[in-house]
Amino acid sequence: MSNHSSCDLTSEVIVSKILGTVVAVQANFYQVRLDKETKPQHGSEPSYLLCTRRTRLKKIGQQVMVGDLVLIEEVDYQDRRGAIAKVFPRQTELSRPPVANAEQILLVFALENPSLDPWQLSRFLVTAESTSLSLCLCFNKLDLITEIQRKQWEQRLENWGYNPLFISVINNQGLDNLKTCLTDKITIFAGPSGVGKSSLINTLIPQVEQRVGQVSGKLNKGRHTTRHVELFELPEGGLLADTPGFNQPNIECTPQELAFYFPEAKSQLNRGNCQFNDCLHRGEPNCIIQNDWERYKHYLSLLEEVINRQDALQKMGDEETNFKLKIKESGQECYEPKLETKRYRRRSRREKHQSLQGLYDHQSLEDFEQQSENLL
Numbered sequence: 001m002s003n004h005s006s007c008d009l010t011s012e013v014i015v016s017k018i019l020g021t022v023v024a025v026q027a028n029f030y031q032v033r034l035d036k037e038t039k040p041q042h043g044s045e046p047s048y049l050l051c052t053r054r055t056r057l058k059k060i061g062q063q064v065m066v067g068d069l070v071l072i073e074e075v076d077y078q079d080r081r082g083a084i085a086k087v088f089p090r091q092t093e094l095s096r097p098p099v100a101n102a103e104q105i106l107l108v109f110a111l112e113n114p115s116l117d118p119w120q121l122s123r124f125l126v127t128a129e130s131t132s133l134s135l136c137l138c139f140n141k142l143d144l145i146t147e148i149q150r151k152q153w154e155q156r157l158e159n160w161g162y163n164p165l166f167i168s169v170i171n172n173q174g175l176d177n178l179k180t181c182l183t184d185k186i187t188i189f190a191g192p193s194g195v196g197k198s199s200l201i202n203t204l205i206p207q208v209e210q211r212v213g214q215v216s217g218k219l220n221k222g223r224h225t226t227r228h229v230e231l232f233e234l235p236e237g238g239l240l241a242d243t244p245g246f247n248q249p250n251i252e253c254t255p256q257e258l259a260f261y262f263p264e265a266k267s268q269l270n271r272g273n274c275q276f277n278d279c280l281h282r283g284e285p286n287c288i289i290q291n292d293w294e295r296y297k298h299y300l301s302l303l304e305e306v307i308n309r310q311d312a313l314q315k316m317g318d319e320e321t322n323f324k325l326k327i328k329e330s331g332q333e334c335y336e337p338k339l340e341t342k343r344y345r346r347r348s349r350r351e352k353h354q355s356l357q358g359l360y361d362h363q364s365l366e367d368f369e370q371q372s373e374n375l376l
């Protein structure tokens with residue numbers, strides 16, 4: 001065989017391998033954004049295909065998630081259709097929200113309206129730190145505070161071990177730095193309700209509503225009745241997942257892990273060891289963690305919560321997780337028996353996955369599980 005023909009053969013194989021990223025899942029359909037590198041460059045091909053999943057994938061029980069990198073076959077550019085033939089191994093996997101291959105979490109808080117609550121911020125930060133994703137912290141509504149107040153927050157957060165971005169979506173301030181942070185990555189937006197996540201996405205992607213409107217009717221049907229995860233493409237490259245706001249994420253980690261999710265404590269732990277391997281840093285003899293940092297009280301409160309949670313789980317042993325954590329108005333936690341065990345049975349199996357618990361409210365989690373079941 002001449003060099004020439006073997007070269008032709010190779011290029012043909014490469015061309016037929018169309019790769020893409022799943023940006024939305026609805027019932028048995030997957031909206032896939034085609035990878036620019038593998039897509040033929042005739043100029044007329046669409047950027048998105050509506051795909052089904054090959055029977056072989058169904059047989060082996062291969063789930064397809066938003067964020068998955070997939071191989072597409074049976075590409076029909078005319079009808080904008082295709083079939084997912086393979087799901088590539090995931091770099092990361094979050095269960096709540098269900099997103100594969102996300103690289104970072106963008107935590108958005110408002111400086112005012114709603115006013116910044118350090119305790120709530122700590123809960124979000126610890127939840128984000130407990131995933132393997134990197135974290136970008138961003139404070140919105142800079143227009144509502146003075147420069148002195150901004151400096152105070154900056155100093156305070158620096159003591160916590162963070163270097164946040166300050167932005168104002170309304171005044172278009174600080175957005176260039178943020179864009180740099182988001183380029184070419186899959187980012188999950190998280191933060192309490194009303195801080196400006198959706199406003200930010202609309203500013204970063206002016207076409208966002210139109211883009212969604214272009215999606216085929218089949219995929220669009222459930223959009224307004226079912227809240228589902230969808231990735232939006234940034235003009236500069238990169239994908240964003242908007243998630244509904246929530247107020248109190250639950251912390252799912254072991255008591256021993258918790259200190260590592262506070263940068264101020266982690267840096268102390270990196271300098272040496274406590275006398276006891278299972279030290280919880282509550283004044284044990286020869287503990288290396290000092291108590292003179294601002295968030296030490298947050299650490300102690302969360303530690304108690306994590307211990308209570310672990311105790312409750314242990315009590316249940318291998319039984320189903322029939323209890324749910326309830327946070328009272330006072331911030332105190334208690335466990336209540338849960339009657340609908342089915343939902344929790346599924347959830348407890350998922351606990352091995354990373355999760356940003358609470359990013360999805362229970363209703364939409366159920367919706368998603370319903371959809372996932374339809375897919376099987």
Ligand SMILES: Nc1nc2c(ncn2[C@@H]2O[C@H](COP(=O)(O)OP(=O)(O)OP(=O)(O)O)[C@@H](O)[C@H]2O)c(=O)[nH]1
Pocket residue numbers: 140141142143144167168169170171191192193194195196197198199200243244245246
């Ligand atoms: N002053 C000021 N208001 C803003 C800014 N950005 C957003 N807002 C306002 O904040 C309110 C909430 O914004 P959304 O974008 O809906 O907030 P969200 O985070 O998506 O809220 P959820 O969807 O409930 O989680 C809206 O009234 C926005 O106009 C800003 O930079 N400054």
Ligand SMILES: [Mg+2]
Pocket residue numbers: 197198199243244245
């Ligand atoms: Mg929103």
Ligand SMILES: [Zn+2]
Pocket residue numbers: 274275279280281282284286287288289
């Ligand atoms: Zn210690």
